[in-house]
Amino acid sequence: MLLRFRVANMRSLRDEQELSFVPPPGEESGAASTLTLSDGKDLAVFPVLGIFGGNASGKSNVIAAMSKMRDAVVSSYGEWTSYDGIPREPFALDPKCAAESTFYEADFVLDDGVRWTYGFELSDRRVDAEWLHAYPHGRRQVWFDRDVSRERVFEFRGDRLQDRALLARTTRSNALLLTRAANDNHPQLTPLHRWFVDNLWDITPEAERLQREAFTIEQLLEEENRERIEELLRVADLGISEARAEVRSGQRPTVQLLHSTGEGEPVALDWTRESFGTRSWFAMLGPVLTALDRGAVLLIDELDASLHPKFAAEVVRLFQTPSVNTHRAQLVFTSHAPSLLSLPRGGRLLDPGQIWLTEKDAGGGTELYPLADVEPGEEEDLTDSYLAGAFGGVPRMTPGKIGRSLRLKDALRDAEEADES
Template sequence: MLLKFRVANFRSLRDEQELSFVPPPDEPSGMTRELSLSDGKHLAVFPVLGLFGANASGKSNVIVALREMKKAVLTSYAGWTAHERIPREPFALDPKSGADSTFFEVDFVLPETRVRWTYGFELGDRRVESEWLHAYPKGRRQVWYDRDASRDQVYDFPGGRLRDRSRLAETTRPNALLLTRAANDNHPQLTPIHRWFQQNLWDVTPETEKKHRETYTAERLLNDEDRERIEELLRVADLGISEARVERKPGEQPKISLLHTSSSGEPVAIDWDRESFGTRSWFALLGPILLALDRGAVLLVDELDSSLHSKFAAEVVRLFQTPSVNTNGAQLLFTSHDASLLSLPRGGRLLDPGQIWLTEKDRDGSTELYPLADIDPGEEEDLSDSYLAGAFGGVPRLPAGKIGRSLRLTEDIQDARERDAMEAGNS
């Protein structure tokens, strides 16, 4: 499970920002899952976090940062050889940031051992400036390796815990991560850490690879058990769908047809291209959801409410919140503009304040990330109303009617310029 993520100098996230699935000890929540650790202790962890904020406030950049960290871990050894510089995106609105390193760090727990790990690195333009791996098998930190490109001896391996230390240090390029290099040779100790990145942080963004996700969901329909689950999720969505069928011919993409209940009660198959955008969006999301739930993975969904009714988005959250459904410790991190996800129609809350994170841009264009729990809303407070009223921040500073007034002003100015031009031409 993912516990914490920290990032700095990436896109709008200039200063170090932290996202935490672990609530503060003094703020108990009924939404957490209890995670058993290797030292015998237990840790409360949220299965779901939601990022809310105004347009261009940087909430999507948190998702992208996690995706880019995963990409670096998986591709730095082979993929970065083709680049003159290490691919990275430092904060662009301050020229000094280009010379500073980009920082990523995650805290997570490996499910097979229950050991908590911290892994991170800093990237410059041409080399990995630092890289570190720490373990907590008995609750205390063990430094497995520490890399610092500014030292004469770049690598330090305290305690001699890591095998093949000399070979790894000698064969890891300055512009590649040691973790990636080790996994390339199937290193027995580091490969499980690398595998955690391979099997987690699945990224779903609006329209990105939507066709691929439709195909993936369709392929899962070929499995009887998965077909039952997908059809049930289609039925409960109240789309009028009674059955899903898929036909697979060699060398061709799967052909999907959804059977709708007609006025006569008989099922009618509708051509896939005629299905509504919302139905196709819901169908495309089902495959990644089942993937995360089955593997106990972390699913990243940018704009969960995009093309989905708010009730659908709420049901996705409930799937991950419900222990009897989410039996493998899967987690969901999503962004949304939909304030209705902050409160339930008949009162109560879909998410606790510790699960709601807000993004807000400072005057210099940098993003600040903070949990709603820091603001300490009242227990009976309607979070949707307070959020839309601007009580928590994270909403556009836009007076009602300002866009219309600005547009009319622009048109008036343009009309005046045209009149002046005509009068000058006639004189």
């Protein structure tokens, strides 16, 4: 499970920002699950975090940063070259940031209960720093530490890590040691590399929908998955009673959804005639169910972009329900929809510690903070307070401001034209 993620100098995330799945001190949450660590201690961890904020506030960049860290771990050894340099996007509004490194760090727990901290810093042509720490007994163990500012770049504490000299000698300056080790199936480091391969999947409902539709269709071909997908289509109240998938050699997989008519046999519509919302919901089901089955961390940017708020809330509930989420999968999503903050009949879909807000500071940098820091009242309507701007994270705009600005611009233009005539 992912505990914390930190990033700095990536797109609008100029200063170091942290996203935490661990409830803040003093917050009792029924949404958090209990994770037993290898040292015997229990730790509460949220299964879902939602990031809310105005347009261009940087919430999508948090998702992008997590995905970029995964990409670096997965591909630095095979795809990064000295000719092309290291792919990164430093903060663009301050020229000094181009010369500063981009920072990533993740705290996570593997299946054996051991907590790990792994991170690195990247410049345009090299890995400036990289580190790996373990906490098998509650205290930090430094497995390796890399720093190009030292004469001896790689340091290994004790004799925990196998093949230390070989790894130090064969890891390129523009590749991560973790990726290099996994390339040779290093017995100790490959499971850590595998965690990144199997987690931090980034999807956007409105992008790559055809690929996700095809993926969900393939899931339909398996009996167990077909029953679950059909059930989720039925409970979404789309009038769908059955889904039929077909895969032909050399062709794109196809699907037909059978719609109940109330009388007689269900009617199958051509896939192109299905509504955008139905297709978006269908395309979401494959990745969501796969993440739940594998206990993965799923990243969804703009969850509500092409889904009705009720559908988006159902995705959240799938991860929040222990009887469904039996493998401790986690979800991070961004949204504009304040309806995801409160339930229609009162209550809250997410606890304050699960709600994160983004705002731009005076220099254009994104600030990321949990709603728990604002300390909302226990009975406070989070939707109303959020829309009123009590928590931040919403555009600073009074009703009618855009219209008034347009009318003023038109009036000024008319006055200029009158003066010229």
